[in-house]
Amino acid sequence: MNWARTRSFFPVTKELVYLNHAGVAPISTRVQEALQRFAAEAVHRGAFAYEKFYEAEIERVRARAATLIGGKPEEVAFVKNTTEGLGLVAAGLDWRPGDRVVTCDLEYPSNVYPWWSLRDRGVETVMLRGQAGRLPLDRVEDALGAPSVRLLALSSVEFGSGFRQDLLALGRLCRERGVLFCVDAIQSLGCLPLDVETCGIDFLSADGHKWLLSVEGCGIFFCARRVLDCLAPRIIGWHSVTEDRDFDRYHLDLKPTASRFEEGTPNAPGIFALGAAIDLLLEIGIDPIAERVLGLTDRLVAGLERRGALVRSPCGPGERSGVVSFEWPGEEPGRTAARLRAHRIFVVARRGGVRASPHFYNSEAEIDALVEAL
Numbered sequence: 482m483n484w485a486r487t488r489s490f491f492p493v494t495k496e497l498v499y500l501n502h503a504g505v506a507p508i509s510t511r512v513q514e515a516l517q518r519f520a521a522e523a524v525h526r527g528a529f530a531y532e533k534f535y536e537a538e539i540e541r542v543r544a545r546a547a548t549l550i551g552g553k554p555e556e557v558a559f560v561k562n563t564t565e566g567l568g569l570v571a572a573g574l575d576w577r578p579g580d581r582v583v584t585c586d587l588e589y590p591s592n593v594y595p596w597w598s599l600r601d602r603g604v605e606t607v608m609l610r611g612q613a614g615r616l617p618l619d620r621v622e623d624a625l626g627a628p629s630v631r632l633l634a635l636s637s638v639e640f641g642s643g644f645r646q647d648l649l650a651l652g653r654l655c656r657e658r659g660v661l662f663c664v665d666a667i668q669s670l671g672c673l674p675l676d677v678e679t680c681g682i683d684f685l686s687a688d689g690h691k692w693l694l695s696v697e698g699c700g701i702f703f704c705a706r707r708v709l710d711c712l713a714p715r716i717i718g719w720h721s722v723t724e725d726r727d728f729d730r731y732h733l734d735l736k737p738t739a740s741r742f743e744e745g746t747p748n749a750p751g752i753f754a755l756g757a758a759i760d761l762l763l764e765i766g767i768d769p770i771a772e773r774v775l776g777l778t779d780r781l782v783a784g785l786e787r788r789g790a791l792v793r794s795p796c797g798p799g800e801r802s803g804v805v806s807f808e809w810p811g812e813e814p815g816r817t818a819a820r821l822r823a824h825r826i827f828v829v830a831r832r833g834g835v836r837a838s839p840h841f842y843n844s845e846a847e848i849d850a851l852v853e854a855l
């Protein structure tokens with residue numbers, strides 16, 4: 482792959498050293514063109530060719546999203562953000578008093594609050610303790626051994642430390658114990674491979690604005706076919722039911738697909754953008770992207786250590802991701818991030834560290850520039 486050529490899709494490279502894909506990513510010119518295509522149609526024809534133009538693209542993007550995660554189009558719904566997908570799971574399962582959800586204290590609040598909100602229904606959230614940025618697998622194994630555990634809810638990559646969860650091993654543990662497996666995939670989808678089928682994932686949610694390189698406000702929610710009927714949609718509208726264009730006959734026959742969770746008119750511009758973003762990723766290939774990103778983060782880790790920075794991200798086999806967290810000795814992380822931003826190097830402070838998160842189009846020279854600027 483000619484990585485230097487991929488930079489031409491990202492004009493942001495002319496302005497900034499953009500190392501915040503774990504925050505909000507810039508979009509490519511491909512996504513810009515998709516948004517322009519949407520706008521041109523809306524401006525010139527409105528909804529005149531709705532089915533042919535909008536609906537056809539929406540279903541195409543659904544299929545592309547399914548390919549990206551190894552699921553089926555019928556298992557994918559569009560959501561407005563990661564939180565909405567996790568909320569669908571929290572709101573829709575038939576909880577019984579005494580049920581337990583297992584998660585951990587490394588998680589972003591989106592994957593904690595939906596479970597805590599079930600407290601008044603008698604559901605207990607078990608917050609496993611992370612250790613130096615990682616969640617040891619044996620802690621999960623012990624927790625899942627307790628009675629009444631219904632669901633394991635973890636991120637594919639932890640937002641602060643960059644620890645990559647072993648989804649395959651976690652999925653196996655869940656399957657062995659009959660526990661549902663819910664994954665917040667926003668910190669890896671688009672940068673690391675993921676297969677819902679092999680990992681036995683029941684639910685997955687990820688917005689488009691990080692590693693997928695799309696816009697905010699439109700993401701994907703996966704609900705495995707085998708558990709579709711275990712999840713009651715809590716908001717039901719015209720789009721949730723079969724024959725949704727028959728507005729004259731009221732009925733509540735839900736669609737037999739995950740699209741029953743899309744209760745009304747979809748976010749068409751967001752879906753157009755997401756489609757172009759996923760197309761670009763699949764065109765390049767997720768495996769080469771993962772190799773590239775891990776190559777860049779390896780280089781960063783080595784450079785940081787050489788300069789005397791403290792690397793906080795777990796760096797053991799299989800633990801690495803696109804996120805590198807570090808500390809500059811004697812300096813508060815917010816101050817270090819501000820210092821780098823003064824050099825037009827975009828990183829942020831998160832969870833006690835400076836977080837740098839390069840994507841495939843970043844260059845080795847940009848990584849070296851960060852290390853130099855320290």
Ligand SMILES: Cc1ncc(COP(=O)(O)O)c(C=O)c1O
Pocket residue numbers: 503504561562563564565589591592636638639640665667668687688700
């Ligand atoms: C792991 C994780 N989950 C969820 C979110 C937020 O998701 P959304 O705003 O798409 O609901 C973030 C944002 O930083 C995150 O890092």
